[in-house]
Amino acid sequence: MSRVGPSGEFEPIAVKRESRVFVLTGAGISAESGVATFRDAGGLWYQHRVEDVATAEGFARDPRLVWRFYSERRKQIGEVKPNPAHLALAELEGFLGDGLFLVTQNVDPLHELAGSKRVLHMHGELLTSRCDTCPRRPFRDDRTYLDDPPVCDECGGTIRPDVIWFGEIPLGLREIADAIEACDLFLPVGSSGSVYPAAGFVAEARERSRPPRTVYVGPERPDNASMFDECRLGPAGRVLPGLFKFLR
Numbered sequence: 001m002s003r004v005g006p007s008g009e010f011e012p013i014a015v016k017r018e019s020r021v022f023v024l025t026g027a028g029i030s031a032e033s034g035v036a037t038f039r040d041a042g043g044l045w046y047q048h049r050v051e052d053v054a055t056a057e058g059f060a061r062d063p064r065l066v067w068r069f070y071s072e073r074r075k076q077i078g079e080v081k082p083n084p085a086h087l088a089l090a091e092l093e094g095f096l097g098d099g100l101f102l103v104t105q106n107v108d109p110l111h112e113l114a115g116s117k118r119v120l121h122m123h124g125e126l127l128t129s130r131c132d133t134c135p136r137r138p139f140r141d142d143r144t145y146l147d148d149p150p151v152c153d154e155c156g157g158t159i160r161p162d163v164i165w166f167g168e169i170p171l172g173l174r175e176i177a178d179a180i181e182a183c184d185l186f187l188p189v190g191s192s193g194s195v196y197p198a199a200g201f202v203a204e205a206r207e208r209s210r211p212p213r214t215v216y217v218g219p220e221r222p223d224n225a226s227m228f229d230e231c232r233l234g235p236a237g238r239v240l241p242g243l244f245k246f247l248r
Ligand SMILES: [Zn+2]
Pocket: 131, 132, 133, 134, 135, 136, 152, 153, 154, 155, 156, 157
């Protein structure tokens, strides 16, 4: 179901100033910058079981291990750079402004490093921490904690990474639902179609009385490929630059 233009490349998608574009980015876009995800190694994430390092139960059991794990991820993220796919989405925001709704499943700051200003991190952010006990606001935090886990100045509770772990409710679901309702182009990038609730967004889009155009971009067919009008397969860093034709 791919549409190939005369040059053998895909035809660009025309975007107007008033277009409303919904983009969901997943692990695939970060993987192209060298950020590994837990799917890469059969359920292990940098040699750790997801249950141990990405659940509230794991944190309660061994906060020191969890903090060591996220400290390593924080160190690593200082060494990776956005790729052309991130840059293309920043350029799209430059053209559309609020007409682009960009939501990511990734906790890294690669979209922001590429210049994107409005990014909803539905699974939280690697460089943010929050208190596990009191309702103080999450705060920017790029420190590493290799020994004792940090403690809240305000209540003495344990500080945890501000990431959404398995079994926790993603952030911004209301805004996401509204954006799915309003968009005329629905475009996941490098999102495998297996992690819910994000994998169900395309179904929400298709259930509208006037569904948006749905296009998937990524290196391999997603698990929910049959839900899309088109799948444009290839590395996002190669497909996204030039994907849009800006009608000024
Ligand atoms: Zn606190």
